[in-house]
Structure formats: C-alpha cells, structure tokens
Amino acid sequence: MPELPEVETTRRGIAPHVLGRAVRAVTVRESRLRWPVAEELQTLLPGSRFSETRRRGKYLLLKTELGWLMIHLGMSGSLRLVSGDEPVKKHDHVDIELDNGMILRYHDPRRFGALLWVREPDSHALLCELGPEPLEPGFDGAYLHGRAQGKSLAIKSFIMDSHVVVGVGNIYANEALFRAGIHPDRAAGRVAKARYEKLAEAIRAVLTEAIRIGGTTLRDFVGGDGAPGYFQQKLNVYGRGGQTCRVCGELLKESRHNNRATVFCPRCQT
C-alpha cells in the first residue's frame, strides 16, 4: 500500500488521536520486521506522551519526551486506531495502547516495515542522507537536472532513488513520467532542464492529488478496516499495460526497471 500519499494520509489520520496522549502499554507479538522492533518501545515508550507527528519521506515520526518512535510501513504495513476490544487479527504485530483505551495497531503481513527508536531524527543514518521532500521548497526542475548530470541510469530509476527525492514509489514514478511525457528508459543525464521542470511539476501534481483524495478516507483510520482504494480510477498507466492510452489511444507498453513493473505510452512518452 504505502507510498508517500498513503503515509501522509496515515499521519494525518492518527495525529489528532495520539497527540497529547500518553502510552499505557505496548504489546509486541512479532518483533521480526525488517529490523527487530526496537527494545525502547517496551522500555521507554510506556508512560511517555506523544507531542508531535512528522513525516520524512515514507518514514513516520512520533515524538515523545524521551525520543522518537520511527515507523516505516514497508510494502504491506498499516497503522490504525482501534478500540480496546477489537479482536487481534493475523499479522497484527504491535499494539500501542493509549491512556484513553484506544490502541494504535501496527499490521504488516510481509513484515518489510519497521518500528525503530531514534533520539535525533535529523542525524539518524536512515534519514540524514535522504533527498528533498517533493512537496517542499528546494525540489524543482533545476534541482533534478543538476543531480542528473553525468548519470546514465534510466530516469525512472533516478526519480525512485530516495537520495534524489523522497516519496516517489513505483505507482507515482510511472504516473509522473506519463504526465511529463518522458520515456522511462531515457538516461537521466540526457534529459533537458525544461523537461525536468515538467517532471518536477508532474511529481508534485500526482502526489498532491493522491493526498487530497486520500484525505477523504481519513475516517477509515478509526474503527473501519482502513483499506482505501481511492486512487485507482485516477491512474493513467500503472496497472494498465496492454490497454489503450487515455490520451492518444495507443497500446500501453510494459517493461521493468530494477525488477519493478513499468508501464508507459510509446507515443506520448519520448
């Protein structure tokens, strides 16, 4: 599920329910995630109070007096608030019980996600090398163009590198390249600055739109099953290989970059 819009939607969904709340207890049913669930969740988190939520790329950060709980949802993770009597389902790995009885429940079938403890987010190894936020100042065509100089890798792989820009996963990489009219195979270093301007704008547009739509499903984070399928009807290329291009009618082609599915229109994207 989670690309940047999903992570941001999760942050906005849980923020009003955790801010100002203290943690009553933590239950770890399965600690074998991408990295072992941090011991501090059980030694430091109980008794602490959440005072701030933040997102950096696809990492979610919840501040307490003693440090930050850092959460990554991996490929299949989700975080939602449930009432204390909600039955535990398979793959509900971690419960963080709040002082009002609600539970922040981490669910992750594939276990590619992570729950870590960090003292200082800005200097943490996983965060300090990350590229700019695509929706904040500092990310634009000039920046991308500059970073691409001398690079021979495919532009799709380039924009999916979190050291270049965070939060552009496979769906939105495909969609942004389509909107910008750029062929995904093109060498990053051989794309003109003007086209990077268009690409930066396309990345901002698809992410902003997805967050906007995701915002309408915020209620799902409390109670419901929290499985929004919102962006589907907006997709122009992702998952549409072999179907016709919505703009020109050409058959959409499929390929792969770094073992990730790529879909593009051979006529619109050059």
Next chain:
DNA sequence: ACTGGCACCTGGGCGC
C-alpha cells in the same frame, strides 16, 4: 562513485 540486482516476507491470482 555508479549501477543493477538481491534480499527480506506473505498472500492472492492464475494456469494446469
């Protein structure tokens, strides 16, 4: 320094 490929997991869908 770059780049491509692999690893970590489970579950769903498909063809036989």
Next chain:
DNA sequence: TGCGCCCAGGTGCCAG
C-alpha cells in the same frame, strides 16, 4: 481442490 509459479505500492545493502 490443489499445487506451483508469478506478482505485489519499499529500500538497504552488496558485488561488479
């Protein structure tokens, strides 16, 4: 129905 195969929204790490 069952089995085996392929695929999946991420990303750190490794070898060449």
